[in-house]
Each structure stands twice: as structure tokens, then as C-alpha cells.
Amino acid sequence: MxxxxxxxxxxxxxxxxxxxxxxxxxxxxxxxxxxxxxxxxxxxxxxxxxxxxxxxxxxxxxxxxxxxxxxxxxxxxxxxxxxxxxxxxxxxxxxxxxxxxxxxxxxxxxxxxxxxxxxxxxxxxxxxxxxxxxxxxxxxxxxxxxxxxxxxxxxxxxxxxxxxxxxxxSGRASFLLKVINDLSNKSNGNYQFYYPKIGTYILVDSDRKGKFLPIELISSDIITAVVDVDGKNKFYLYSREGFDELTCKNMIAYALNFSAGLVNEIYVGFPDYNPTQDDIIVKQVNFSFKERSEKIQVFSYNESILNLFQG
Structure with a gap:
């Protein structure tokens, strides 16, 4: 048996x-x-x-x-x-x-x-x-x-x-699945993973986007993607780390660095961000990037009624 x-x-x-x-x-x-x-x-x-x-x-x-x-x-x-x-x-x-x-x-x-x-x-x-x-x-x-x-x-x-x-x-599998589901919901499936310049790829015409996650990103606690909404690209960064002021600041800095000025809208996701309580922290963190023109928004990729607060 x-x-x-x-x-x-x-x-x-x-x-x-x-x-x-x-x-x-x-x-x-x-x-x-x-x-x-x-x-x-x-x-x-x-x-x-x-x-x-x-x-x-x-x-x-x-x-x-x-x-x-x-x-x-x-x-x-x-x-x-x-x-x-x-x-x-x-x-x-x-x-x-x-x-x-x-x-x-x-x-x-x-x-x-x-x-x-x-x-x-x-x-x-x-x-x-x-x-x-x-x-x-x-x-x-x-x-x-x-x-x-x-x-x-x-x-x-x-x-x-x-x-x-x-x-x-099982924990990492759960994180990956939550990211994929959130991306799918936000894009109707029209998204690509973004590959930051972290390796030795030197070809100028190499595409930094693709439909699959390489192992370097699977094993990372950060996943990045580009979502096409009506022909307009939006940059998404998902953090497995929980939300706090320092982590928020670091993740926004990573997103700005990775996106390299290619998009006007950046979204940074955390598993536990609470927009009804943490929005003041995000506003304070954004002062560190006041010279940047990109629109930056923080969200939670764990769906709950609190997500409705962000509209």
C-alpha cells in the first residue's frame, strides 16, 4: 500500500x-x-x-x-x-x-x-x-x-x-504562481518577462524581454516583466520580500535601474503591502526619487478587498 x-x-x-x-x-x-x-x-x-x-x-x-x-x-x-x-x-x-x-x-x-x-x-x-x-x-x-x-x-x-x-x-513555487496570475490578470496574457543586464551578454541588438523565466530569475526573489496595455509598456517588479520602508526604497531603485528610462510607468509589487496603512511610507520614499519623471506605484500581488482602495 x-x-x-x-x-x-x-x-x-x-x-x-x-x-x-x-x-x-x-x-x-x-x-x-x-x-x-x-x-x-x-x-x-x-x-x-x-x-x-x-x-x-x-x-x-x-x-x-x-x-x-x-x-x-x-x-x-x-x-x-x-x-x-x-x-x-x-x-x-x-x-x-x-x-x-x-x-x-x-x-x-x-x-x-x-x-x-x-x-x-x-x-x-x-x-x-x-x-x-x-x-x-x-x-x-x-x-x-x-x-x-x-x-x-x-x-x-x-x-x-x-x-x-x-x-x-513549495514556497518559491507559490511565489512564482502568484506573480504569473497577477501578470495575467493585469495584461490579459500580453506580457513578457524582463531580463536585467546581470550577465555577460554583450550583443547590442539582444532583446531584454522574453516569454519564459530563465533559472537566474526563478531562483531570485525579484521578478521583472513588461506589460503591454493598449500599445503602451508598463514595467512591473515583484518582490518576494515583505514591505517596509528600506525594502520599498531598494525595490523602486532596482526598478528604475532595470527599466533604464524605457517606460513612463513603474509598478512595484509586495506580498503584504497594505494601501490603507502603508501609502504614507510610499509617499515618503518617493521623495528620494523626486527627480525622476516616471510614475511609480506600489501594490500587493496577494489579492484582497484592500486592493480596491487603489482603484
Whole structure:
């Protein structure tokens, strides 16, 4: 019975992860590739070399932050039916196991003929970079926003090589979904994510906008986008951090810097901004940017009746 529950939980996790990734623009996902094991150090529970690794989801994209770079994302999906482990020690233990499994998979996937055939069909750039993403979700509706990233950040991992690993936990997944839903409501789907100049992309004619979120923005606590309303662009910045005077000032500064004078209207979203109580703080912060001509408005992307106060 426990095996059936585990299988069902895994199926739920893959469905949730796939739907979330589609929401952030990761279309054309490749599902459930069996990767032959070619490393004698990969040992199974019986002490023998593993025969294969299961690549749950693979996604390929050209990196908008770095010239001539194609990214191969190997996504391992884990799902807990009753919530994350209660203690930090248990969370860290499971996390290490999941990352070790993902590390071994990527070590073999780099040489997999099927992965290489997908890269050829995609038209990969000169530089190909493999990365690992652990999507670790759970199904306890009372703690869906739980953030375990501070806990797992303290874990000491034994990782060799230069492969980077990223984690999407339930809390970050919730943040991403709230941002996408808010953007969709404000634009009728007519929006693009904005890619700040944070990498090494030097081509003058490179487009700073796109329909998908690269991993650098997925793992960030700031997401930026451009919304087209009747042919007029508006710049949106979403902060995962809670609202206070200093954070508000910093986020407005980031938005002005990122938008680089390309728009006249800037909107900065927080999860907990209360327009009936916090508007005086925003007015005070705006004095720091009184020389700028852009219209700046702060809002909450957590929908409630308080949003009606802003009209």
C-alpha cells in the first residue's frame, strides 16, 4: 500500500511541476528519459553499479544572460503528500539524498545519445551548460507557502565539478504562481518577462524581454516583466520580500535601474503591502526619487478587498 501511495505522490508531483514550469514559459518539456549509467561509482542499494537514472523532465533554452550559451536543465521532481519533514535535520538529510541522486544523473546525462540528439534538433549554441533543478513540493494545503530554502542552504554538500544546482520548494513555487496570475490578470496574457543586464551578454541588438523565466530569475526573489496595455509598456517588479520602508526604497531603485528610462510607468509589487496603512511610507520614499519623471506605484500581488482602495 505504501508503494502505491508513493507512486501516486510522485505522479502528483510531476503533474504539478510540469504545470508550474509551463506557467513560467518552459514549453516543449521532455519527460521521463531513461539515462544509462556509465559511472562505476554510482552504486545501488545492493552494492552494484546502477543500470540507469530517471530524468523526470528536461528543458532546453538559450540563456539570455550569456552569449552563445544553451542550457540543458535536468529537473528532478520530489513530492511529499503530507508536507515537508518537521525538523531541520530531517529536511537536510532528504535534501542531500535528492541532490546526490540528481548529481549522479547529470554526470551520466552529459554523455547520453538521446540528450545529444535533442540538443542537435534544438540547434544548440557553441557553449552547452548542464544544470540541475530540484522541484521539491508537498501537498499539505495548510503550509503551501513554507520556505525551506534557509534550512537547506546550511546543508554541506559533497559536489564536485562545475554543475550548478537550484531548488524550487513549495514556497518559491507559490511565489512564482502568484506573480504569473497577477501578470495575467493585469495584461490579459500580453506580457513578457524582463531580463536585467546581470550577465555577460554583450550583443547590442539582444532583446531584454522574453516569454519564459530563465533559472537566474526563478531562483531570485525579484521578478521583472513588461506589460503591454493598449500599445503602451508598463514595467512591473515583484518582490518576494515583505514591505517596509528600506525594502520599498531598494525595490523602486532596482526598478528604475532595470527599466533604464524605457517606460513612463513603474509598478512595484509586495506580498503584504497594505494601501490603507502603508501609502504614507510610499509617499515618503518617493521623495528620494523626486527627480525622476516616471510614475511609480506600489501594490500587493496577494489579492484582497484592500486592493480596491487603489482603484
Amino acid at each position: 505504501s508503494g502505491e501511495n508513493s507512486k501516486k505522490s510522485g505522479e502528483i508531483g510531476e503533474k504539478l511541476a510540469s504545470a508550474l514550469l509551463e506557467k513560467i514559459g518552459w514549453q516543449h518539456q521532455i519527460h521521463n528519459i531513461s539515462i544509462s549509467c556509465n559511472n562505476s561509482s554510482h552504486i545501488n542499494a545492493s552494492g552494484n553499479q546502477k543500470k540507469s537514472h530517471g530524468d523526470d523532465i528536461v528543458y532546453i533554452y538559450n540563456n539570455p544572460f550569456h552569449d552563445e550559451t544553451t542550457v540543458v536543465v535536468h529537473i528532478s521532481v520530489k513530492n511529499k503528500s503530507k508536507g515537508y519533514p518537521k525538523t531541520a535535520t530531517a529536511i537536510s538529510k532528504e535534501f542531500k539524498e535528492h541532490i546526490e541522486e540528481l548529481k549522479e544523473l547529470i554526470q551520466c546525462a552529459k554523455y547520453n545519445p538521446e540528450i545529444n540528439s535533442f540538443l542537435n534538433a534544438f540547434g544548440a549554441k557553441v557553449n552547452v551548460k548542464h544544470i540541475g533543478v530540484l522541484v521539491w513540493l508537498h501537498n499539505d494545503k495548510d503550509s503551501l507557502d513554507r520556505n525551506i530554502l534557509p534550512t537547506i542552504a546550511k546543508s554541506r554538500l559533497n559536489l564536485d565539478g562545475d554543475t550548478p544546482y537550484y531548488v524550487i520548494d
